[in-house]
Amino acid sequence: MKTAVRTTNLWKIYPQEPDPVEAVRGISTEIETGDFVAMAGPSGSGKTTMLNMIGGLTRPSRGQIWIGDREITEMSDKDLAQLRLERIGFVFQSYNLLPVLTALENAEFTLLLSGVPKDERRKKVLELFDKIGLSGLEDRKPGKLSGGQQQRVAVARAVVANPALILADEPTANLDSKASTDLLDVMERLNQDHGTTFLFSTHDPRVMERSRRLITLVDGQIESDERRNHSSVSP
Amino acid sequence: MRLTVLLKLAMRSVGRNTRRSALTSLAMVLGLALLVFSRSLAEGAYDKMIDSGVRMGSGHIAIQAPEYLETGKLEHRLEAGVVRLASEVANDVLRESLLSWAPRLSVNGLASSTTAAVPVRIEGVDPELERAFSDIEDKLQDGRYLEAGDRLHAYIGTELAQRLDVQVGNRFVLTAQTSTGDVEGQLVRVAGIFQTGIPEVDQSLIHIPIDTAREWLHTPGATSTLAFLLKESELTDIGVETLQLKLENERQIRVLGWRESSPELAAAIRLDSTGNYIFHSILLAIIALAILNAIMISVLGRRREFGVLQAMGLTGVETGFYVFLEGLFLTVVSGVAGISAGLLFTWGFFRDGLDFSIFMEDGLEFGGQIMEPIIIPHFSVEQLLISTFVVVTIGIISSLYPALRASKLDVAEAMKFEQ
Ligand SMILES: Nc1ncnc2c1ncn2[C@@H]1O[C@H](COP(=O)(O)OP(=O)(O)OP(=O)(O)O)[C@@H](O)[C@H]1O
Ligand SMILES: [Mg+2]
Numbered sequence: 286m287k288t289a290v291r292t293t294n295l296w297k298i299y300p301q302e303p304d305p306v307e308a309v310r311g312i313s314t315e316i317e318t319g320d321f322v323a324m325a326g327p328s329g330s331g332k333t334t335m336l337n338m339i340g341g342l343t344r345p346s347r348g349q350i351w352i353g354d355r356e357i358t359e360m361s362d363k364d365l366a367q368l369r370l371e372r373i374g375f376v377f378q379s380y381n382l383l384p385v386l387t388a389l390e391n392a393e394f395t396l397l398l399s400g401v402p403k404d405e406r407r408k409k410v411l412e413l414f415d416k417i418g419l420s421g422l423e424d425r426k427p428g429k430l431s432g433g434q435q436q437r438v439a440v441a442r443a444v445v446a447n448p449a450l451i452l453a454d455e456p457t458a459n460l461d462s463k464a465s466t467d468l469l470d471v472m473e474r475l476n477q478d479h480g481t482t483f484l485f486s487t488h489d490p491r492v493m494e495r496s497r498r499l500i501t502l503v504d505g506q507i508e509s510d511e512r513r514n515h516s517s518v519s520p
Numbered sequence: 521m522r523l524t525v526l527l528k529l530a531m532r533s534v535g536r537n538t539r540r541s542a543l544t545s546l547a548m549v550l551g552l553a554l555l556v557f558s559r560s561l562a563e564g565a566y567d568k569m570i571d572s573g574v575r576m577g578s579g580h581i582a583i584q585a586p587e588y589l590e591t592g593k594l595e596h597r598l599e600a601g602v603v604r605l606a607s608e609v610a611n612d613v614l615r616e617s618l619l620s621w622a623p624r625l626s627v628n629g630l631a632s633s634t635t636a637a638v639p640v641r642i643e644g645v646d647p648e649l650e651r652a653f654s655d656i657e658d659k660l661q662d663g664r665y666l667e668a669g670d671r672l673h674a675y676i677g678t679e680l681a682q683r684l685d686v687q688v689g690n691r692f693v694l695t696a697q698t699s700t701g702d703v704e705g706q707l708v709r710v711a712g713i714f715q716t717g718i719p720e721v722d723q724s725l726i727h728i729p730i731d732t733a734r735e736w737l738h739t740p741g742a743t744s745t746l747a748f749l750l751k752e753s754e755l756t757d758i759g760v761e762t763l764q765l766k767l768e769n770e771r772q773i774r775v776l777g778w779r780e781s782s783p784e785l786a787a788a789i790r791l792d793s794t795g796n797y798i799f800h801s802i803l804l805a806i807i808a809l810a811i812l813n814a815i816m817i818s819v820l821g822r823r824r825e826f827g828v829l830q831a832m833g834l835t836g837v838e839t840g841f842y843v844f845l846e847g848l849f850l851t852v853v854s855g856v857a858g859i860s861a862g863l864l865f866t867w868g869f870f871r872d873g874l875d876f877s878i879f880m881e882d883g884l885e886f887g888g889q890i891m892e893p894i895i896i897p898h899f900s901v902e903q904l905l906i907s908t909f910v911v912v913t914i915g916i917i918s919s920l921y922p923a924l925r926a927s928k929l930d931v932a933e934a935m936k937f938e939q
Pocket of ligand 2 (some may be wrong): 332333334454
């Protein structure tokens with residue numbers, strides 16, 4: 286199996302008075318391409334910090350990160366931006382969408398940035414919308430979509446350019462259980478159909494339930510890392 | 521390619537954040553409308569001041585003997601030959617831009633009646649030319665202004681009439697030192713009485729026919745001043761220069777622009793425009809603050825949006841540029857709206873002039889000049905261009921700081937905050 290993400294002895298120490306905060310303390314791990322991985326752990330255990338470091342939004346204090354075969358901790362900000370554009374999709378807890386753009390425009394935004402022609406963009410997004418139950422909502426502004434619909438648009442935007450990796454920080458935290466289930470369905474389907482690697486953090490046991498691998502952090506270290514046997518997903 | 525995306529996004533942002541754009545526009549509209557309005561009114565007021573100033577004084581361009589401006593004496597006059605030459609050249613050179621012209625022969629003297637003797641300034645004028653030139657005929661209170669063919673008629677101010685205790689039709693005597701050096705008298709009859717509202721003028725100015733004056737003072741064909749009124753005061757400088765060049769060899773001639781011949785008027789306008797300048801600077805500063813504020817608020821409230829953009833693959837510099845473009849668009853859109861509103865407002869309501877007469881009863885005295893209380897706004901392309909330029913500059917400057925902040929955004933930090 287190829288590795289999508291590899292970290293070695295990754296540390297993040299936030300300088301802070303009186304004592305610096307050690308948010309991530311020497312994490313070494315690998316995420317396989319095409320995997321569907323949940324990261325759990327109590328509040329403050331370092332989940333967001335991990336995701337941000339892997340996505341190149343936060344620079345680690347020590348250690349290395351490989352995305353595919355590229356080591357990113359020494360990259361320039363500009364190269365990191367390009368890397369995110371080409372290979373990483375982000376989904377945050379909420380307010381992922383640009384308020385002035387419609388659902389469709391939001392979803393095609395990374396394609397727009399990559400210079401994909403309009404027809405191709407529309408085709409891809411419409412297909413994706415159809416697949417994840419957003420058909421008919423293309424022209425709505427984010428303010429006129431439910432929380433679950435907004436998150437699905439965000440996931441659509443994250444996957445539309447076929448990135449190698451999707452990082453999602455508590456994507457279901459603001460959703461009710463029905464919307465959470467729907468979103469997980471969408472993520473799972475995209476994972477299976479496109480082989481996109483998902484790494485997401487969560488507090489929700491039902492979401493952890495559906496991952497194929499569950500990494501639990503405590504105090505910035507991996508406390509447990511278990512492969513789960515999923516009835517619905519057979520490799 | 522990404523530039524076009526940013527451009528599009530910035531335009532969207534301005535177009536779709538309607539309330540914010542509208543508020544900023546409103547600030548700009550009010551500020552700029554006020555600016556355009558007060559500028560064009562000020563320009564109009566200067567036109568007016570200059571116009572009535574030069575009509576009372578010696579025109580936009582005056583031709584005199586070199587020492588006359590300083591002395592005002594009869595001995596410093598232009599003799600007949602010089603007058604003929606100068607008026608020919610001037611009428612030829614200024615032909616296109618000339619509105620009217622008038623010769624004047626002036627002397628200081630004494631006006632005496634049976635009641636009193638009062639020091640006066642006597643101006644011999646050509647009645648027909650003078651009535652087209654100055655607006656003193658409009659100040660008529662009683663009787664009439666001088667007419668062609670008048671001989672012994674005089675046009676005097678109300679205060680002088682009172683002090684001499686004369687009325688229309690009454691006679692009194694003018695005495696002055698003539699060109700021969702003797703003091704000689706001239707009997708005249710009051711043809712009309714005027715009131716300008718300016719005490720010095722109303723108690724000392726007398727118009728008599730220039731032919732009468734020339735005969736009495738033994739200065740055939742002579743004048744003190746050849747005064748020329750132009751269609752636009754902007755034409756003064758070029759006119760003066762051309763005339764000076766043409767009359768270079770005439771040592772007895774001096775060509776003056778109105779700023780030289782009416783220094784008080786020039787000073788008054790300078791003083792007033794300094795005040796205006798300060799007022800307009802303050803206005804522009806307020807507009808700048810409004811724009812800065814609007815952009816700042818929009819940037820501070822949209823950290824998550826910029827965080828998302830950068831998480832998607834925009835660089836910090838591009839994010840900053842996006843904010844900059846947005847600020848610029850906002851400025852241009854609301855700037856154009858503001859300037860148009862100012863123009864429409866000023867033109868729509870006041871193109872025929874703004875009547876200030878409710879504020880003042882007998883016209884406005886300004887720097888020794890009387891002004892009609894109606895001001896017609898003057899729109900100048902130059903002023904508009906300057907305003908536009910300033911607005912765009914303000915937009916650029918106001919957008920720079922927010923843009924810098926957006927480019928330096930810590931994405932991880934920005935995504936933590938709920939909006
Ligand atoms: N910018 C920062 N400066 C200082 N300390 C920080 C900063 N960001 C995070 N931390 C600290 O680092 C630790 C890990 O934070 P992190 O956000 O990664 O936790 P988390 O597991 O995502 O928590 P939660 O489940 O509440 O989202 C916490 O103790 C937090 O207070
Ligand atoms: Mg977190």
